Amino acid sequence: MKLSGRGLRCVRGGREVFSGLDVMAESGHAVAITGPNGAGKTSLLRLLAGLLAMAGGSISLEGGDPELTLPEQAHYLGHRDALKPALSVSENLSFWREFLGSASRSSPADAAQALATVGLDHVGHLPAAYLSAGQRRRLSIARLLAVKRPVWLLDEPTSALDVSGQSAFAAVMTEHLKGGGIILAATHTPLGIAVRELRIGGTA
Amino acid sequence: MRETGLESALPALAPATISGAMTLIDLANPSRFLSLAGRILPWLAALTVLVLAVGLYQSATAPDDYQQGATVKIMFIHVPNAWLSMFVWGVMSVAALGTLVWRHPLADVAAKTAAPIGAAFTFLALLTGSLWGRPMWGTYWEWDARLTSVLILFLMYLGLMALWRAVEDPSRAARAAAVLTLVGAINIPIIKFSVDWWNTLHQPASVIRMGGSTLDRAFLIPLLVMAIGFTLLFLTLHIAAMRNEILRRRVRTLQMLQASKSA
Amino acid sequence: MTALAALIRRDVSVALRVGGGALIGVLFFLTVVVLMPFAVGPDLALLKKLGPAILWLGALLASLLTLDRLFTADHDDGSLDLIVMSRTPLELACAAKALAHWLAAGLPLVVATPVLGLLLNLDGVATGAVALTLLAGTPALTFTGMIGAALAVVLRRGGLLLSVLVLPLSIPVLIFGVAASNAALSGPSPFGTPFSILCALSLMSLVIGPFAAAASLRHGLD
DSSP states (O other): OEEEEEEEEEEETTEEEEEEEEEEEETTOEEEEEOSTTSSHHHHHHHHTTSSOOSEEEEEEETSOTTSOTGGGEEEEOSSOOOOTTSBHHHHHHHHHHHHSOTTTOOHHHHHHHHHHTTOGGGTTSBGGGOOHHHHHHHHHHHHHHSOOSEEEEESTTTTOOHHHHHHHHHHHHHHHHTTOEEEEEOSSOOSSOOEEEEOSOOO | OOOOTTTTTSTTSSTTTOOSOOOHHHHHHHHHHHHHHHHHHHHHHHHHHHHHHHHHHHHHHSOOBTTTBGGGGHHHHHHHHHHHHHHHHHHHHHHHHIIIIIOOTTHHHHHHHHHHHHHHHHHHHHHHHHHHHHHHHSSSOOOOHHHHHHHHHHHHHHHHHHHHHHOSSHHHHHHHHHHHHHHHHHHHHHHHHHHHHHHHHHOSSOSOOOOSTTSOHHHHHHHHHHHHHHHHHHHHHHHHHHHHHHHHHHHHHHHHHHHHSOO | OHHHHHHHHHHHHHHHSTTOOTTHHHHHHHHHHHHHHHHHOSOHHHHHHHHHHHHHHHHHHHHHHTTTHHHHHHHHTTHHHHHHHSSSOHHHHHHHHHHHHIIIIIHHHHHHHHHHHHHTTOOHHHHHHHHHHHHHHHHHHHHHHHHHHHHHHHHTOOTHHHHHHHGGGGHHHHHHHHHHHHHHHTOSSOSHHHHHHHHHHHHHHHHHHHHHHHHHHHHHOO
C-alpha cells in the first residue's frame, strides 16, 4: 500500500498555506510531519483526511480498497477528542466502533481489548466528563484500535500524554506498522518510533 | 472558586471541577447530617403518617358544604398543597442565602432537593384546583388569578429544575440556582400582584372565594391538621432526598477518584 | 444501518442525560403558551378561537430554538470531522441526526399539546386535531431548521441568526398546520386538504433538508 500526494496546494482564508508539496508514505512506514507553527501541518493532515478542499494537486492511495476513498480508509486523530462528556467511556468507544467500523469486522470484544490496551478498562462505566485530558486522549487512541483502518492521520498524538502513555502509544503505533499500516503524524516531539521526517514550511 | 465540602474531598484531581483547598471540617458537616437524618427519619415518617391519617379521617367526616356539596373536600388536599408550593420556595430562598452568603455545604444540597418536591406539591395544587373548578366553571381550566399564579410558580419550579440539570458541576449550578431562587422570591409577589390586577381588569369577581377566617370550625380544624400533615410530609421527603443527594455526590466523588487513578 | 442506528441512539441519549437540553424545549413551549393569555386576556372563547395558532407558534419557536446546537456541538468536540470522513453518506448521517433531534425534542412537544390544549379551553377533537397536525408538521420544522443549523457551523454563529434564516422557511408549514387545525375545529373547508399539503411539506423537507445540510457542511469545513 502506498499513499502519495503530489503538488498539494492549500489555501485557507485567502492565504496560501503551502503549495507544490509532495508527500509519500508506504506500508509499514511512519512519516513525521514537522515544521514551525503555521507551516500547515494540521492543514496537510486535514487535506489528506478530506476535511479541507484541495486548491491543487492530487492524492492517491495505491493498494487500498478500490471501492473506498482515502478518508474512508483513514483514522483522523485531531486536537479535539470527539467525546461526549455525558456518555460513559465505553459508550463513547462503542458508538465510534459501530459508526465507523463495519460491524462484521469488529466485535465488542475488540472495544474492551482496546480500552485495556490504553489502560482505561477500569473506568469504562464512568462518564467521559470525569476523565483528565490525558485520559481523554487515551480514549481517542482506543478508537484507532477498536476500528481497523490502514491509514492513521495523527495530529499531535502525544500531546497531553505522560511518559508511560507515550511509550504505550509508541508500542501501539509499532504494532500498526507491523500489520502493514501507514502513519502520518504532525508532531513537535519525537514519537518514539522509527520515522521518516517531512519538514514543511522552510527552516524559519 | 468556592467549593462545597462534598467535592473538596478530592483536591486537584480534576481541575475543571475541583479546586480550592480541602478542609476536613467541611466534610464533617454532611456526615453529621447523615447520621442525624438516619436517626430522625423513621420517627418523622411515622409522625407524618399519623397526622395525615387523622387529617384524612377528619376531612372525610367533615360535613358537605351547602353550596359546593362534596367537592369542598378537595379543599383539604388543595389548600395544603398550595401552601406548601409557596413554603418550599421560602425554604429554597433560605437555602439560597445559605449558599451565597454563608457558603454552607448543606445549603445547595437542600436547595437542589427541595425543587422537585416543591414542583410536585405545586402540580398537585394545580391538579386539585382544576378538579375543584370543573363543577364550578364547567371547564378544567379557567384563567383565575389564584390558579394562574400557581401555574407561573410551577413554571418557575420547572425552570429551576432545568437549571440544575443543565450544569453538570453541582457547585457551579448551586450558585446560579441560588441567584435565580432569590430573584424568584422577590418577583413572586410582584407576579402575584400583577396577575391579580390583570385578572380583575378582565373579570371583576373571582369565582372561588375562600377566606380563611370565614371558614367554619368544622372545616378549619381538618384543614389545619392536613396542612401540618403535608408540611411534615415535605420535611420527611426533603430530609430523605437530601440524604440521597449527599450520598450521590459522594459516589460521584469516589468515581472521580477512581477515574484519576492511573492504570 | 448499524452506523445510523448508533448515531440516533447516541444523540437521543446525550439529549436526555444531565446537561442535555431536550426537555427544555417543552418547558419553553409551555411558557410561551402560558404567556399568551396575559397578552390576549383571559377570555376563554377568544383563547379557544386562537388556540391552534398559539399552540403552533409555540411549537414552531420551541423546535427552532433547540436546533441551533444540532451540528455545532459535534463541530466543537471534533465529532463532526469523523462523521464527515465516515463510510456513511453525509446526507444519511444528517438525516439521522435530525431524526434523533425530532425524537428527543419534537415528539415531546406533540405529547405536551393535550395539556396545553386544556389551558386554552380546546375540546378533545380540537386538541386531537392540533396534536395530529403537529405530529405531521414538526418533522418539517426540524428538517428545514437543520439547514440553518448546518449554516451555523459554517458561519460560526448560531442563535438569533439561525432563527432569522430559518423562520421564513417555516411559513408554509405554519400556514397549513394552523389551517388544518382550524378546519377541524370550525372551518367550512375540509380538514383533509391542508393536512395533505402539510404532510407533503414534511416529506419534501425530509429529502431537501439532509442534502442541503450535507452540502453546506461539506463546503464549510475548515
